[in-house]
Each structure stands twice: as structure tokens, then as C-alpha cells.
Amino acid sequence: MKVSVKVAETKLSELIDAAISGEDVVIDKDDLTSVKIVPVQKLKPFTFGLLKGKVDTVPDFLEPMSEEDLAAWEGAA
Template sequence: MLFTVHKAKSQLSKLIDAALAGEEVVIAKGTKPVVKLVAIPQSRFKLGVLEGKVGNPPDFLEPLSTEELDAWEGK
């Protein structure tokens, strides 16, 4: 898709939707292409997805018991 700057200004929402749909959107000054509108990939990472499914992780800030501390110290 090739649009002039003037036409792109009046149809920006449509051009953004086209870019998000994977179409190549090029904006030209006169007849010379100068920029390409490209969608930014969105992250699908979500915190807490496995919450409650993998059990309780250890609390690494909790002090060790005497037996665990002795085992770490080789006693």
C-alpha cells in the first residue's frame, strides 16, 4: 500500500490497522517513498501464568534450619 503524506494524515487509523494486520504500508512525499509503517511485535509474556500449578517455591530469604545449615557447612 502506498499513500501520500496528505492521504496518510486523513487515514492514519486505517493505515495502523493495516500494518497491524501484516500489510506493508509505505508513505511517500509526492511520488518518492520515504517511510514504512511497521507493527511493533507485542510480548505475550504474562506473570503468574503457572501460579498454583507448580507448587510452592522455596522462600530463599527464609533462614535455614539448624540441620540444613549444618549440612551446608559440612558438619
């Protein structure tokens, strides 16, 4: 479905519903500019403690790297 900006201003809710149901919705501003309304997938809420009990050790990021790890990090290994 292709509509003008003027039509989109008055029928935005209907256009959003159409996009959610899978229809292509394009809004034309002029001959050179257009935008497409697409649905955004809802994200699951973040859960704290998701890995609790699944990770044995946590690295100490403030501890200096070993020479071997440093060489690998710098690409020498």
C-alpha cells in the same frame, strides 16, 4: 499499499490497522523520501524476582578480582 503524506494524515488509523494485519504500508513524502509503517511486537512486562531461588550465589562486584580473573579479563590468559 503506498500513500501520500496528505492521505496518511487523514487515514492514519486505517493505515495502522492495515500494517498490523500484515500489509506493507509506505508513505511517500516526495520522490526521494518514504517511510514504512510496521507493527511493533509487544513486550512482556518485566517481572521482579524472576530468578529467585534459581541462583545460588551472587558475585560481589565490589570485591577485587583474583589475579587469574584479572589476567583473563585483560586477555593474557
